[in-house]
Amino acid sequence: MRLIVPLRGVVQGRGGLFVGSLIPCCLFYFLQLYLKRRSPPDPPPSDSHLGELPRTSSLSNLFSRGSSMGRVRISARAVPVAKPTDSTYYIGLERVKTDPYDRISNKEGIIQLGLAESTLCFDLLQRWMSENLMESMMMQSDGNGxxxxxxxxxxxxxxxxxxxxxxxxxxxxxxxxxxxxxxxxxxxxxxxxxxxxxxxxxxxxxxxxxxxxxxxxxxxxxxxxxxxxxxxxxxxxxxxxxxxxxxxxxxxxxxxxxxxxxxxxxxxxxxxxxxxxxxxxxxxxxxxxxxxxxxxxxxxxxxxxxxxxxxxxxxxxxxxxxxxxxxxxxxxxxxxxxxxxxxxxxxxxxxxxxxxxxxxxxxxxxxxxxxxxxxxxxxxxxxxxxxARFIEEYMAAHRGRIRDKHARFVEGLRGLGIPCAESCGGLYCWVDMRSLLTCYSEKGEVDLFEKLLSVAKINATPGTACYCIEPGWFRCCFTALADEDIPVVMERIRRLAESSR
Amino acid sequence: MRLIVPLRGVVQGRGGLFVGSLIPCCLFYFLQLYLKRRSPPDPPPSDSHLGELPRTSSLSNLFSRGSSMGRVRISARAVPVAKPTDSTYYIGLERVKTDPYDRISNKEGIIQLGLAESTLCFDLLQRWMSENLMESMMMQSDGNGxxxxxxxxxxxxxxxxxxxxxxxxxxxxxxxxxxxxxxxxxxxxxxxxxxxxxxxxxxxxxxxxxxxxxxxxxxxxxxxxxxxxxxxxxxxxxxxxxxxxxxxxxxxxxxxxxxxxxxxxxxxxxxxxxxxxxxxxxxxxxxxxxxxxxxxxxxxxxxxxxxxxxxxxxxxxxxxxxxxxxxxxxxxxxxxxxxxxxxxxxxxxxxxxxxxxxxxxxxxxxxxxxxxxxxxxxxxxxxxxxxARFIEEYMAAHRGRIRDKHARFVEGLRGLGIPCAESCGGLYCWVDMRSLLTCYSEKGEVDLFEKLLSVAKINATPGTACYCIEPGWFRCCFTALADEDIPVVMERIRRLAESSR
The missing domain is CATH 3.40.640.10 (Type I PLP-dependent aspartate aminotransferase-like (Major domain))
Incomplete structure (x- = not known):
């Protein structure tokens, strides 16, 4: 606010003619310079969101002024949603879909360690659903009728x-x-x-x-x-x-x-x-x-x-x-x-x-x-x-089976000299793969993610996708693995580690 | 762009000293006046959405600057969502919940004509669901197994x-x-x-x-x-x-x-x-x-x-x-x-x-x-x-039964001297209740809505809720009514019309 005082002084007859003229003239001059520098050779875009748009979209926008020729464009906020993702988390999930591992029909496929889902108690769920699905949907609120x-x-x-x-x-x-x-x-x-x-x-x-x-x-x-x-x-x-x-x-x-x-x-x-x-x-x-x-x-x-x-x-x-x-x-x-x-x-x-x-x-x-x-x-x-009875049985089995699977998985990794963070919950573990990095950096981690995916055919989520500042950590979800899949995972990682040396 | 030319002229040595100084000085002066007029006596609100907030919320906002005393506030955009609605459409729906009509157990309750849902073919749906619900959920994608x-x-x-x-x-x-x-x-x-x-x-x-x-x-x-x-x-x-x-x-x-x-x-x-x-x-x-x-x-x-x-x-x-x-x-x-x-x-x-x-x-x-x-x-x-067979049977019944119900409902209204707009689709009709208005205005229509709801105990959606500019039109959904409910509706409207005269 002090900057605008001088001219006010001039106007109110309290002197400062020189400063009162110089400052606005200078400001005006710099404004012109700024505007001149900023104005592009082409007409300026009309939409503040255009920075987000690919070139074709901004061209189509030019056509859109009342002309019937332009291709209609979507909202600026939907553009980043529609775009393919650049997160390694989603890239990994998409890649698995193209070649999913199957113990019998696709032994060389990509093993999914990127998705936190569990099949450990599907036997219990299947039994409950077979017995109760119909009745539960058709039951009246009074439980009868x-x-x-x-x-x-x-x-x-x-x-x-x-x-x-x-x-x-x-x-x-x-x-x-x-x-x-x-x-x-x-x-x-x-x-x-x-x-x-x-x-x-x-x-x-x-x-x-x-x-x-x-x-x-x-x-x-x-x-x-x-x-x-x-x-x-x-x-x-x-x-x-x-x-x-x-x-x-x-x-x-x-x-x-x-x-x-x-x-x-x-x-x-x-x-x-x-x-x-x-x-x-x-x-x-x-x-x-x-x-x-x-x-x-x-x-x-x-x-x-x-x-x-x-x-x-x-x-x-x-x-x-x-x-x-x-x-x-x-x-x-x-x-x-x-x-x-x-x-x-x-x-x-x-x-x-x-x-x-x-x-x-x-x-x-x-x-x-x-x-x-x-x-x-x-x-x-x-x-x-x-x-209540089913829930009690299910929860006991769910916890027990995660514990067992976790123990097997972590033990397998330990056998390869790969430690995990201490954990006691979730369908995953947090694996310290720093020893497998070729260089200790974000790039080194993404390289390892790519090698795991393409060479070892394992999709694990790298720490960078989780905003971890220490490179080399990976989230591995193990609760959709059968026991016999765990040695396959370990063998694939072992071979990758060997070839990296 | 022409406005900024003079000063550029001065700078580039092509004359115009007077204009080149006068214009920026004047602009600068008016900028000061504008800024001075705009600055309010109180500190300006920090949040551009505050205009939307009730007084209590903006007070709690004052407390929220790092103080532990304030009650935590929700986002400005959630405030209007959390508030009770003022649309007669939703007011009517809520009122029905407090006292819903039932042919047997609550004969004096409010009859719902506000919700576009149909029970006309529930017999067919019930049969299909009883026969197929379980199988359809348990079916493998290959249809076997x-x-x-x-x-x-x-x-x-x-x-x-x-x-x-x-x-x-x-x-x-x-x-x-x-x-x-x-x-x-x-x-x-x-x-x-x-x-x-x-x-x-x-x-x-x-x-x-x-x-x-x-x-x-x-x-x-x-x-x-x-x-x-x-x-x-x-x-x-x-x-x-x-x-x-x-x-x-x-x-x-x-x-x-x-x-x-x-x-x-x-x-x-x-x-x-x-x-x-x-x-x-x-x-x-x-x-x-x-x-x-x-x-x-x-x-x-x-x-x-x-x-x-x-x-x-x-x-x-x-x-x-x-x-x-x-x-x-x-x-x-x-x-x-x-x-x-x-x-x-x-x-x-x-x-x-x-x-x-x-x-x-x-x-x-x-x-x-x-x-x-x-x-x-x-x-x-x-x-x-x-x-395909069920869908064909269902759709034929659905259309035929709406047509019949529509004919009965419109005929009942016609008997009371109340016409409807010409229609051939949807689960409702658009009823011209202008003859029941005490005054031909938006207020008259809302009054009639209130009387229908409180006196006649009928929830119909007034045209104002639908942004109709002609007062006196109501949407009446008839496909959840049983045939025997239609005379009840007509009798209630008849009595309301009589008492209004």
Whole structure:
């Protein structure tokens, strides 16, 4: 504001004629120079988003001024969505589709270690479904009577039937140790964990605002959050020396840096059990995070989609339990859950938003018009989650079998001299392949990813895709492998390691 | 550019000293005046969305600057979503839930004429589901073999199984007259028509851009489109004198006005058969609309979700058929379809985006991570849509029973001296209640809506909710009424009309 004082002085008759003329003349001159330098030889683009567009699109845009000749263009925000991805996470998943390994029919195909899905308890699921699928869908809400098509065909509340929310609340409480209760009124059923995280990001942060997220983090969050909501993710880098555990000082530092860069930070998002590392967040750390969030007035989103896939000695603690302790303002706490991992039914697309903030629950309920679960599937899930005996049997088997598979897989790697990070949850382990890098850099890691994919024919997710700052770490999902596949994986890695030497 | 020439002249030694100094000084002075006038007495709000916030929220925002005292706030864009609605369409739907009519158990309850759902062929659906539900879900893709849980439990492409897209293509072609074919490669399966329209709006228009839409239009579009995409809807007013049919001159006028108001118009959206009027758009008009869109380089979104619910003599023509004629650039044409209306299974959440634009298909496929249909439901739909004999029987019954119900309902109203617009499609009719208005205005119409709801205990959707500019029209959905309910509706309206006199 001081710059404009001189001319005001001139106008108000308080002198300064020279300065009052010189400054605007100079400014005007530099403005002309600037404009001249910036103006391209071609007419300037009319749309500020054009930087994102390929050349053909901006040409077609020129035709579009009322002319019938131009090819119609899509919205600027859809352009990056439509484009092929450059994340190694998705590149790997796509490559597997072109040549998937099969023990019998395609022994030389690519082995999938990139997708966190489990087939470990399909025998139990198959039995339950064979016995109960029909009945659960055709059951009346009173549990009796004849099948009535209107109970599955008609419109139902988009946020999920009350019976399903009650069943989910009971199930979540059970698998999360029994010390936490969930109120069905705070719960919204979503078509998988993916829309749950998107809707929360929409409700908690405005376009251009940011969430802090301890890294390495699940690479799918980039799409889930950035595709439509325009919310930025700011990694809070964790290190192997701490077994990739987040600390309050790291959060504080990231927050300050983000604010210096002009971001409005709306909250903290983290996975517990962590994805991709597989460790769980201790009660103390949860307390620390929530205290920090309260101090800085941030939201906390806890993604607990692997809560029932914990197989070590440490007990899982839900952020909902910590929030309910009475010590904190719990309205800032939001939990994501789903059945894709713990019940191994991603095909059913069933997730949950659990929030202590009334407005978030209200907004999420209405947004479920875009991501609701079909009523027939809701009916199946009500039966499944309410079948206490089956759930008990299933969860015990699920945990036990992950533990066994994890032990075999980690042992195989150890035999090759490849260590893993300490983990006790999730369908994956976090493998330290630094010894296989030809050079210790991001490029070295991507080279190794390519060699694993093309030479060893293994798709594992490199740490760079997870925003890990230390090169050489890979996430390997092992719960869709049969026991006899593990030696195949190890042999392929062994051969790759040998040929690299 | 001419304004900046003088000073350039001075600098380059070509004279004009006086003008070269005077112009920048004057500009600079007016800039100061402008800045001074604009600066408010209070500090300016930091968030451009604050205009949208109620006072309490902006107060809590003040607390949120690093203080631990403030209640955490949700995003500015989620605030209007979380708020209770003020649309009479949703108010009516909510009121019915508090006291729903039942022929036996709640004779004095509110009769629902606000929701476009049909129970007319539930007998046929019930029979098919009883016989085929289990088998269809458990069927292998090869149609043989034992049930394999992995065929429904695991991740599948979010845009829908190829078999389902093939089945949808065949079904849509059949119900749309057989003269149009659909390529499964241009098709994306969505969790209902609602996410289909949202995703199209996101892909075709940027935040703040607009779509033209002939009005009266389906009131749900406001939420479907505005909630998250930020795309504006600009009504193109149609009149009773034309039976609410859109014309190119009305489109042209609306486009010019919208552009004058500063909107970038990205496309035209319309329902065919029209919702709420129930008339169908002729082939000539479809040609006119597409020619106009091509001339102005606009997208065309044709919502054809009632295409199989046509019961009159006029044949339905899909915009996909017109687009495929070879006369037009079809990449601007996008069709929405779904099974909630024609197959009466809104609980199954099954919709379709059909687009001739490759980038739109690619973007929509990726966005389906938020709105995909669970695999068990996809399996049921593959069987259902592929069962040619059942579909033929069902569609014939569906059309015939709507026609009969429509005739009864319209006849009942005619007996009360209440006419309806000419219609031949949809699950509703467009009722001219002008004779019941106490004053011919928007307020008079809302008063009548309230009286219908509270006194007559009937929920009908007033024209104002559909952006109709002529007061007194109501959409009445009749396909969830039993025959014996129709006299009850008529008697209630008769009594209301009498008491109003």
């Amino acid at each position: 004849e099948f009535d098509i209107s109970s599955i065909a008609m419109y139902q509340p988009f946020e999920g039937l009350l019976e399903l929310r009650v069943a989910f609340a009971g199930f979540m409480s059970r698998i999360m140790g029994g010390n936490v209760t969930f109120d069905p009124a705070n719960m919204v059923i979503t078509a998988g964990g993916t829309p749950a995280i998107e809707v929360l990001a929409f409700c908690l942060a405005d376009h251009g605002n940011a969430l802090l997220i301890p890294s390495p983090y699940y690479p799918g969050f980039d799409r889930d959050i950035k595709f439509r909501t325009g919310v930025e993710l700011i990694p809070v880098h964790c290190r192997s020396s701490d077994n990739f555990t987040v600390t309050v000082s790291a959060l504080e530092q990231a927050l300050n840096q983000a604010r210096k860069r002009g971001f409005k930070v709306s909250g903290i998002l983290f996975s517990n059990p962590s994805n991709p590392v597989g460790n769980i967040v201790s009660r103390e750390t949860l307390n620390d995070i929530l205290r920090f969030a309260q101090e800085k007035n941030l939201h906390v989103i806890s993604d607990e989609i692997f809560a029932g896939s914990v197989y070590g000695d440490k007990a899982f603690v839900s952020m909902a339990e910590v929030a309910s302790s009475g010590e904190f303002d719990k309205s800032r706490v939001h939990v994501i859950y789903g059945l894709s991992k713990d019940l191994s039914i991603p095909g059913f697309r069933a997730g949950v938003i659990y929030s202590f903030h009334e407005d978030v629950v209200n907004a999420a309920k209405k947004l479920m018009r875009f991501s609701s679960v079909p009523v027939p599937v809701q009916r199946i899930l009500i039966s499944l989650l309410s079948d | 034992e049930f394999d849980i992995s065929s429904i439990a695991m991740y599948q492409p979010f845009e829908g199984l190829l078999e389902l897209r093939v089945a949808f293509a065949g079904f849509m072609s059949r119900i749309m007259g057989g003269n149009v074919t659909f390529d499964p490669a241009n098709m994306v399966i969505t969790a209902g028509g609602t996410p289909a329209i949202e995703v199209l709006a996101f892909c075709l228009a940027d935040h703040g851009n607009a779509l033209l839409i002939p009005s009266p239009y389906y009131p749900g579009f406001d939420r479907d489109i505005k909630f998250r995409t930020g795309v504006e809807l600009i009504p193109v007013h149609c009149r009773s004198s034309d039976n609410f049919t859109v014309t190119v001159s009305a489109l042209e006028q609306a486009l010019n006005q919208a552009r004058k108001r500063g909107f970038k118009v990205s496309g035209i959206l319309f329902s065919n058969p029209s919702n709420p009027v129930g008339n169908i758009v002729s082939r000539e008009t479809l040609n006119d609309i597409l020619r106009f869109a091509q001339e102005k380089n606009l997208h065309v979104i044709s919502d054809e979700i009632f295409a199989g619910s046509v019961y009159g003599d006029k044949a339905f023509v899909s915009m996909a058929e017109v687009a495929s004629s070879g006369e037009f650039d079809k990449s601007r044409v996008h069709v929405i379809y779904g099974l909630s209306k024609d197959l009466s299974i809104p609980g199954f959440r099954a919709g379709v985006i059909y687009s001739f634009h490759e980038d739109v298909v690619n973007a929509a496929k990726k966005l389906m991570r938020f709105s995909s249909v669970p695999v068990p439901v996809q399996r049921i739909l593959i069987s259902l849509l592929s069962d």
